[in-house]
Amino acid sequence: MSEDIDVKLEQEVAEFYQSLGIHQGPGDIQYRLILKVLGKNEGRITEFSEIREYTDMFADKGSIGSKMKTIFQLEGLAEKVKRGGYIITDKGMTASNFLKDTTTFYKKNKRMGEIIERMP
Amino acid sequence: MSAGLLLNATICFAITISSFAFAWVLAQSDSQHNNKSRPALWSLIALWSLVGLTYLPTTVRMIAAYMDNQQLDLIMYYIASVPFSFVAVPLVFFILYVIIGDQKISSYISLLFVLFGAAYLALFYSSGVIGPTITPLTSLFTINSDIAINIYLIGLFVIPTAMIIGLLFLIFLQRMPKRLRYRTALPLVAISFVFDFMLTDMITLDDTMQLAARIFVLIGTVQAFLAYFPPMTLQEKLGIKKYEYILCEKEEEEDYDEDGVEGSDINV
Numbered sequence: 001m002s003e004d005i006d007v008k009l010e011q012e013v014a015e016f017y018q019s020l021g022i023h024q025g026p027g028d029i030q031y032r033l034i035l036k037v038l039g040k041n042e043g044r045i046t047e048f049s050e051i052r053e054y055t056d057m058f059a060d061k062g063s064i065g066s067k068m069k070t071i072f073q074l075e076g077l078a079e080k081v082k083r084g085g086y087i088i089t090d091k092g093m094t095a096s097n098f099l100k101d102t103t104t105f106y107k108k109n110k111r112m113g114e115i116i117e118r119m120p
Numbered sequence: 121m122s123a124g125l126l127l128n129a130t131i132c133f134a135i136t137i138s139s140f141a142f143a144w145v146l147a148q149s150d151s152q153h154n155n156k157s158r159p160a161l162w163s164l165i166a167l168w169s170l171v172g173l174t175y176l177p178t179t180v181r182m183i184a185a186y187m188d189n190q191q192l193d194l195i196m197y198y199i200a201s202v203p204f205s206f207v208a209v210p211l212v213f214f215i216l217y218v219i220i221g222d223q224k225i226s227s228y229i230s231l232l233f234v235l236f237g238a239a240y241l242a243l244f245y246s247s248g249v250i251g252p253t254i255t256p257l258t259s260l261f262t263i264n265s266d267i268a269i270n271i272y273l274i275g276l277f278v279i280p281t282a283m284i285i286g287l288l289f290l291i292f293l294q295r296m297p298k299r300l301r302y303r304t305a306l307p308l309v310a311i312s313f314v315f316d317f318m319l320t321d322m323i324t325l326d327d328t329m330q331l332a333a334r335i336f337v338l339i340g341t342v343q344a345f346l347a348y349f350p351p352m353t354l355q356e357k358l359g360i361k362k363y364e365y366i367l368c369e370k371e372e373e374e375d376y377d378e379d380g381v382e383g384s385d386i387n388v
Contacts, residue, residue, distance in 0.1 A: 112294050118218045119304050120146070120153055120161035 005036045007054055013106045026102040029058050030067055038078055038088040039096035048084040122186075124257040124331075129182035131334045132175045138341040139172035146348070159226075160217050164307075166210035171314060171341070173203035185252065185259035193252050197261050201244060204322065205237035208276045211315065215283040219290070236275035243268035255327040262325065269323065277319045284312045299360040306347035313340030 010032045017027030025031055033054045038046050048065070055064050068086065072078040077092035088096065143165045153161050181196035212233050216226035247265035263269055291304050313336060320333040346354065355361040 108294075112290075112296070114156075114221060115218055115290070116296075116300060116304060117154075118156050118160050118221055119307075120149075120157045120164055 005033065005040065005054055007033065007057070009103070010036065011058075013103050016106050016109075017102065026099060030055055030064060031071065032099060033058070034064065034067060034072060035077070035092070035096050035099050038072070038086060038092055039099070042088055042093060042096075045081055045085040045087055046078075048086070051086075122256040124255075125182055125186040125259070128258050128331055128334065129179050129186065131331070131338055132179040132182055135175040135334065135338050135341055136172045136179055138338065138345065139168045139175065142341060142345055142348075143168035143172065145345075156221075159223050160214050163210040163214040163217065167207065167214065167311070168341075168344070170203045170207045170210065171318070171337075174200050174207065174318070175337075176200075181259060185254050188254075190252055193259055194249070194261075197249065197252075198245070201241065204318065205241045205244075205272075205276065206234065207315065207318065208280045209233045209237065211280050211311065212283065215280070215287055219287060233275065233280075236271060240268050240271045240276060243271065257327040258330050260325060260327060260330065263323070272323070273319075277315070281312065281316060284308055284315070288312075298358065302350070302358060302360045303347065307344055310340045310344035310347055313337070313343060 011029055014027055014029040014032055017023075017025075020027070034051055037051045037054060041050070048068075051068075052061060052064060059067075068078070068080075072086070072092070073080060075091070076089055077095050078086045078088050081087050146161060146165050146168065150158065150161065177196040177200040181193050181200065184190075184192035184196060209230050213226045213230035216229055217223060220226065243265045244263060247263070247268060249261040250264055251261035252259040253261075263272075288305060288308050291301065291308070317333040317336040317340065321330055321337065324330050324333065350358075350360065352361070
């Protein structure tokens with residue numbers, strides 16, 4: 001069963017990494033959402049329109065297309081299998097797993113931060 | 121009548137004074153806390169006040185034992201048992217609130233410990249105590265109810281102590297700045313110190329052990345004070361000093377280029 005993508009959480013996580021000076025990869029909301037959608041559809045073709053469902057509020061069609069080409073295809077994280085159709089590669093799955101770890105780290109860090117905040 | 125009893129009374133009095141002073145200082149710092157940390161702060165104030173309220177009658181008790189007034193000794197023992205039975209309540213609230221952040225749930229669970237305390241007191245008062253046994257160092261009572269001791273051990277001490285250890289582990293497993301680690305772990309260690317040695321103090325039948333336990337309670341109180349108000353030398357030694365940073369002027373900021381080419385672009 002595929003997991004749901006929490007756009008708000010992804011944005012929070014991206015902002016957290018940006019605040020640490022990491023603006024690319026885990027700190028880039030577009031990268032996060034694209035990889036999340038690709039990871040969710042592992043073994044199936046991901047339509048470009050499906051990616052745009054999540055990314056439209058952050059970026060236009062052009063910049064997402066460009067990201068797909070310059071990062072995901074160029075680095076071999078995804079392969080274009082048809083016009084507007086992509087499939088995640090094994091390397092892409094590694095990146096997707098890493099992304100999950102970044103979310104876990106964020107949650108852990110946030111929880112600890114809240115604990116410290118509540119300590120008088 | 122021995123000097124050991126006076127020494128014991130002095131230690132109890134020192135615990136009373138330092139606990140009340142600490143609770144007072146914490147209460148004074150209320151305005152420096154936000155709404156998130158305020159419930160935990162007040163539970164700490166309640167905890168230290170209860171420690172003080174436990175040791176105030178104990179001080180009188182030791183003086184009564186020194187003056188060979190067994191009646192007053194017994195009355196004071198009964199009085200000291202009341203705040204002592206409820207010491208676990210603010211502690212449980214504090215730990216639960218810090219971990220889960222929900223004031224309601226923390227209150228409900230700590231209410232359970234009020235019941236534990238009340239059950240302990242009911243059994244304690246109905247069964248009575250055996251004593252006092254006056255020794256050169258202290259005056260000892262034996263609680264005449266095994267169930268009361270079991271409630272006391274399991275409900276009032278084992279669970280809260282396990283909670284403290286859990287929170288300590290949570291803190292130690294995280295990588296965090298030294299200053300924060302000191303600020304969060306030391307109060308917990310201090311509370312644990314005070315709490316566990318209060319247990320030893322109340323149930324031991326060995327006078328030397330009771331005196332030693334009271335010395336450790338005093339050390340724990342001082343430790344808690346140091347956790348919140350570390351002296352400058354300690355801060356420097358432990359590397360936890362918070363420096364006041366002064367923002368550089370713009371002219372100074374641009375002076376990063378050692379080759380003298382000011383304002384040159386940095387390729388990232």
